[in-house]
Amino acid sequence: MNEPFTTTDSSSLHGGAPSTAPATPPAPADPKWVLRHTADAATHGWTADLDHDLRDHLARLTGARSTGAAGRLRPGRVVRVERRFSEVAVDGRVVLADAQEVSSPDPLTTVCTGDWAVVELPATDGADGTDGAAGGRGRTAGPSQPVLRALLPRRTAFVRSTSSKRSEGQVVAANLDAVLVVVSLAVDPRAARVERLLALAWESGATPVVVLTKADTVDDAEQIHAEIAATAPGVQVLTVSARTGDGLDVLGAVLAGVAEHPTAALVGQSGAGKSTLANALLGAEVLATGAERSDGKGRHTTVRRELHVMPADGPVPGGGVLIDTPGLRGVGLYDSADGLRQVFAEIAELATGCRFGDCGHQGEPGCAVLAAVEDGTLARRRLDSYRKLLREEEWIASRSDARLRAERERQWKVIHKSVRAAGYRQDPRRR
Numbered sequence: 001m002n003e004p005f006t007t008t009d010s011s012s013l014h015g016g017a018p019s020t021a022p023a024t025p026p027a028p029a030d031p032k033w034v035l036r037h038t039a040d041a042a043t044h045g046w047t048a049d050l051d052h053d054l055r056d057h058l059a060r061l062t063g064a065r066s067t068g069a070a071g072r073l074r075p076g077r078v079v080r081v082e083r084r085f086s087e088v089a090v091d092g093r094v095v096l097a098d099a100q101e102v103s104s105p106d107p108l109t110t111v112c113t114g115d116w117a118v119v120e121l122p123a124t125d126g127a128d129g130t131d132g133a134a135g136g137r138g139r140t141a142g143p144s145q146p147v148l149r150a151l152l153p154r155r156t157a158f159v160r161s162t163s164s165k166r167s168e169g170q171v172v173a174a175n176l177d178a179v180l181v182v183v184s185l186a187v188d189p190r191a192a193r194v195e196r197l198l199a200l201a202w203e204s205g206a207t208p209v210v211v212l213t214k215a216d217t218v219d220d221a222e223q224i225h226a227e228i229a230a231t232a233p234g235v236q237v238l239t240v241s242a243r244t245g246d247g248l249d250v251l252g253a254v255l256a257g258v259a260e261h262p263t264a265a266l267v268g269q270s271g272a273g274k275s276t277l278a279n280a281l282l283g284a285e286v287l288a289t290g291a292e293r294s295d296g297k298g299r300h301t302t303v304r305r306e307l308h309v310m311p312a313d314g315p316v317p318g319g320g321v322l323i324d325t326p327g328l329r330g331v332g333l334y335d336s337a338d339g340l341r342q343v344f345a346e347i348a349e350l351a352t353g354c355r356f357g358d359c360g361h362q363g364e365p366g367c368a369v370l371a372a373v374e375d376g377t378l379a380r381r382r383l384d385s386y387r388k389l390l391r392e393e394e395w396i397a398s399r400s401d402a403r404l405r406a407e408r409e410r411q412w413k414v415i416h417k418s419v420r421a422a423g424y425r426q427d428p429r430r431r
């Protein structure tokens, strides 16, 4: 009887199932809940520090279950969420798993693309070392198809409110190393869009990166790049064209620098070019992309959040995981006070020079922020934008449910903050 979870060596956590090339069609012998073969858990971003969380859950779960079940529990990563069932990558396969136990009416805590989960495989799979056929006799047969028994605590998560007029939070993608804020160079205005998305991206705990797409459609890409870079202190701003391939190598190198096998999510407006960029990073036409519309806007082509493995020999050296998301319509801030401070870091910096510690930068004497606007060091648009987003954040904060906020803190925020404190940002490879 194998005991796959009693060691700190993460490679032993995956039960010895060989990793196969992505997108191999299932062999005829596969049970019907196997959707396709895929890369292994390490390639899906499994890291050694997740072992600890996993063992915690396993101890609890196996305490409550038969010893037969223990051998069938595996770590898996949620690839796509449907109503009751989720697609989950486990042991080199993508399986259809019953996610009812980890589903919740609360959009902040329910199962989400990118989550790591404890998956119980059916005994008929032979996962517990039996041939499964005799599963009924003296041994628990287990479920007839994979079941998600628990979610591991999230390291990071991209959360937004369901719209700027609502105060409900929704997790868009979980356990990200990078959030790619995708903005098309072909549409105006870009700066306000970047600031709003960046506040959420900072708040996620992952490293934000701004990606300006469709460089082939404009003549002044460099100038726009400089403008956007000025509104995104501390953030890498990259210009790419998925059509010509320009800039993909730089984006790939940036992602590979964030983490080993990084998980990156693409967020942005419909039509920004997220899925087209995803296909370029995946090296295959995996995702459907929208038809060009004359007004440059998109049509909400992508309707689901989906996780895909990037090849090791593609633009991201060593590969990684990419999560494509549907275009955000009326994206609202959610619990983003820290994120806003990061996005508008230069205003906070200027404010330290104001005469009054509680200066509202509304005309008080000795206001360094307004002085900077006067002498042109700080753009008026930037201060207005900051005020607008701050008001929105305060409005959301006054309405969001204290219990939900506390729950979210418990779920992942504390974790990512402690991870940050441990030097996560400075040297992600230390994890």
Ligand SMILES: Nc1nc2c(ncn2[C@@H]2O[C@H](COP(=O)(O)OP(=O)(O)OP(=O)(O)O)[C@@H](O)[C@H]2O)c(=O)[nH]1
Binding pocket: 213, 214, 215, 216, 217, 240, 241, 242, 243, 244, 268, 269, 270, 271, 272, 273, 274, 275, 276, 277, 288, 289, 290, 291, 292, 293, 298, 299, 300, 301, 302, 303, 325, 326, 327, 328
């Ligand atoms: N010229 C040019 N067109 C691009 C580029 N990237 C994307 N497009 C076009 O922009 C349109 C929208 O691209 P998508 O990738 O579907 O956009 P999306 O962000 O995934 O949109 P949603 O799925 O609706 O959120 C498509 O017609 C693409 O062909 C690019 O680099 N250059």
Ligand SMILES: [Mg+2]
Binding pocket: 274, 275, 276, 288, 289, 290, 301, 302, 324, 325, 326, 327
């Ligand atoms: Mg899309």
Ligand SMILES: [Zn+2]
Binding pocket: 351, 354, 359, 360, 361, 362, 364, 366, 367, 368, 369, 370
């Ligand atoms: Zn001031």
